[in-house]
Amino acid sequence: MSRTTLIIGNDLRRRLRSPMATILFLVIPLAMTGLIGMIFDPGQDNRTKLPPIHLLVVDNDKDIAAKFLLGAFDQKELKEMFQVTLVDAPAGEKLMQKGKASAMLVIPEHFSADLADQKPSRLEVVKNPSEEFLPGVAEEFAATMAVGFSALAQVFADELRIIRGFRSLTLESVTIAEMTPFLEMARAKIIALKTYLSPMLLKVKSVTTKKPGQEGKPLGFNIFSYIFPGMLIMFLLFIIEPSLREIQNExxxxxxxxxxFSPLSSLELVTARIFSGWLIGFLVCLLAMAAGMLLFGIDWGRPLLQLALFAIACFWCSAFFAMLNAFFRNKNQAGAFASPIILVFSAFGGSMLPLEQLPAGMRWVGKLTVNNWFITGCRRIMDGASPLLPLTLLAVTGLAFAAVAMIALPRRLSV
Amino acid sequence: MQQKILEIKNLGKSYGETTALANFSLDLAPGEVLGLLGPNGAGKTTLISILSGTLRDFSGSVAFRGQDLFADRRLKNRIGIVPQEMAFYEDLSALENLLFWGGLYDIPEKELKRRALELLAVVELSTRAREPVKKFSGGMKRRLNVAIGLVHRPELLLLDEPTVGIDVQAKVSILDIIREVGRKGTSVVFTTHQLAEVEQTCSRIAIMDQGKILATGTLAELIRIVGEKEIVEVSGEFSATAFSEAIPAPSGAGIEILSVSDDFAMLAFADSQDIPAMMQRLFAHRLHVADLKIKSPSLEAVFLKMTGRSLRD
Structure with missing residues (x-):
């Protein structure tokens, strides 16, 4: 066994003997990813599930068209989407002022009569200004209803007039004789319309894109895949740094x-330290990869490429801290500077906030961090894109740092 | 002539304005146990650091068995160090530490394991060989520290204050180990503040200060070099005048009266063999001597005289 291997093995054994710090730095990013993911998770079926829209309805018409409209809210899908409360106008206004509903739909007086008489009418939607999305959905719904009702009113204008002639719309109050001409007219119109409406010549087919080789698997936005790489690289920096700080401690x-005093050379010692940090980091990456898949269903894309990225990123971190320790005077200085450096990297590099959300200036600075390139590389591999640029950048800068460490660190080893 | 195991010639090292070593020269014969005495700042640690190769930019030369110590890293297989610090991994066991530190030397794996177990027995840690070292007492840790320095059977062992901060029992145990190592033929350089340890353990003593060797030799040789005399305190029933008449000062026979009063006198002897003659003269003058105390010259006195300060300064 070479001296370098001996030192690496010894470091690994010592880490495994006191694994708490390493475990903690593996568990924390998993926990944080889980926590953030649970808060922003769009759901297991990858669709955005909205909370029920609280809709107030003021029915100033109370006639047949209003009854049809209100009845639509009892249909299964609309029932899930809307939580409808019938109110009178003053109560509705009060509730809206208190922000107790997302929107209020006002059915005007003579709504049914106007439709039957082919007169213009207006459905009014009052939106809650403190909400952005849900009132908009209610508005869209009202607009769709307006189009539908207009079309129905125009096609079935005669039938509507007949129906409105009935005093009340119950089975007991309407005789077969009264219904027969109405049904005959309606039947004739439906048969006539059938030519136009059925069969439909145009249909919409909805298809979801899939990654190559992923056919058959449901694909969607997994928020954990989005968060975890950033967390992983931040805590990798925390995990690898102590291995290199050991130079100062020893x-x-x-x-x-x-x-x-032994035949060990200072170059062998520096090499051992760099690869010791690399090994710990890489083993943690393997565990993190497995945990990400098992706990969060993260699809890492091409695993071999992802492992290559992990290996290069770990080498970068290890070489970077080896180089820094060549310039730190003692262990106190190393301890004091390491954490702020990691936190700055993480803040600018996209570990704490998504890269896309950072201001342009921060994004530019972030390009100088390992976090940025690691996250970019991870996402590219997950998306099936080429990670060549991040991999190359990390490898080249990592090698440069290692070279500086090899030259400068042996001087620091002098007592 | 037997080849020296270690020859240090004109070693010089400065830190800015401060001179740590100035023309430092020292040599060591095979099997010799050399005590290197010096107050704080004398340059002992600088010397050890240069020998270990962790300190560069120095002048002079260091030869091990006639070869430049720094020309061939393999020579380090023949030198061991016991640093002042507990330089081992406390989260590993004693056996694991010995195997790791021994593994840095060119020793076959089987031989290393055998040697590690043998050393654990020597330092009386066999029963706790597999326990984490952090559970050990200070004395046990010091013994392990020494054992690690010996794991590769060095021909030369450098010990940098190996008994700092331990109890008497542990100290005695470590000194026994050092003596035993010397007895088996390993040359030892042993730096310490403790004069008694050097007196008990070392066959030769070097006194250093301000980066230089002031003197080397056996204890008796050093005493002779500084002209240190034995002190005799005489008490009894006599007058100062009568005592001075019996032993006039200077006596011319290597006897010097340092002080005299009624019933008490203090004399310095260049040679302790003159004491019986002094007693005969006192009896001849009918002076009644009730008590006689002889104080041998100590290493501390020699050290004080040479460096002008005590080791604790």
Whole structure:
């Protein structure tokens, strides 16, 4: 066994013997991803589920068309979408002022009569200004109803007039003799319209895009895939940093001097430290990958490419901290600077806030961070795009940092 | 002539304006146990750091068995160090530590394991070989620290204050180990503040201060070098005048009266063999001597005289 391997193995053994810190840094990003994901999760069927829209309805008509309109809200899908409360106008206004409903639909007086007489009428929607989306849905619904009712009123104008002639619309009050001419007229119109309406020549077919090789699997936006890479790289930095800070600790407590007294060279020691940090980070990545799949159903895309990205990112982190430790004077300085550096990287690099949400200036600075390129690489692989640019950038800068560390760190090993 | 195991010639190292080592020269014969005494700031740690290769930009040369110590890293297989710090992993067991530190040297794996177990027995840690070291007492940790320095059977062992901060029992145990190592032929350089330890353990003593060796030799040689004398305190029934008449000062026989009063006198002897002659003269002058105390010259006195300060300064 080479001396480098011996040191790497020893570091790994020590990490495994006191695994709490590493486990914690693996569990925290998983927990945070879970928490944030649960808050913003659009649902398991990947559709946006809206809460029921609280709609107040003021029925100033109370005639047949208004009854048809209100009856529509009892249909299954609309019943799930709308929570309808019938109110009179003053009560409705009060409730709207208190913001107790998303919208109020006002059915005007003589709504049914006007429709039957082919006169223009108007459905009024009062929207709650404190809500943006739900009142808009209610408005769209009213607009659709207006179009539908207009068409029906125009096609069945005669029938409407007959129906309105009945005093009350109950089975007991209407005789077969009264109904017969109405039904005959309606039947004739339906037969005539059938030519135009059925069969429909144009149909809409809805298709959801799928990744290559993913046919048959439901595909949708998984919020955990969106959050987890950012969290992972932030905590990878926290996990790998102590391995490199060990250089300062061992220098302070005499272990470095003892090591340098052996045939071990300072280059071997620096190499061992860099790969020790890399190994710990990579093992955590493997666990994180598995945990992400099992807990959050994250589809990592092409696993081998993703593993390559993890390996290169871990190397980058390890080499970066090795280089920093060449310039830190002692372990206190290393301890004091490491965490702020990681936090700045994470804030600008998209670990804390989505890259797309950052201001342009921050996004530009973020391009200088490992977090940015790791997240970009992860997403590209997940989306089936080429991760060549992030991989190359991370590999080249990582190698440059390692080279600086190899040159500068042996000087720091001097006691 | 037997080849020196270690030859340090004109070693010099400065930190800015401060000189840590100035023309420092020292050599060591095989099997010799050398005590390196010096107050804080004397340059002991700088010397050890240079020998370990962790300190560069120095002048002079260091040869191990005639070869430049820094020219061939493999030479380090033949040198061991016991640093002042507890330089091992407290979360590992004693055995794991020995195997790790020993693994840095070119020792076959089987031999290393055998040697580690053997050393655990020597430092009396066999029964706790597989326990994490953090559970050990200070003395046990010090013993392990020494064992790690010996794991690769070095020909030269450097010990940097190996008994700091431990109880008497543990100290005795470590000094026994060092003596045993020396007895088996390993050369030892042993830096310490404790004069008694050097007196008990070392075959040769080097006194250093301000980056230089002031003197080297056995304890007796050092005493001779500084001209330190044995002090004799005499008490009894006599007058100061009568005592001075019996032993006139200077006596010319290497006897010096340091002080005299009625019933008490203090004398310095260059040679303790002159004490019986002094007693005969006192009896010849019918002076009644009730008590006689002889104080041998100490290393501390030698050190004080050479460095002008105590080791605790």
């Amino acid at each position: 220098r302070a407590d005499g272990k470095t001097r003892r090591m340098m």
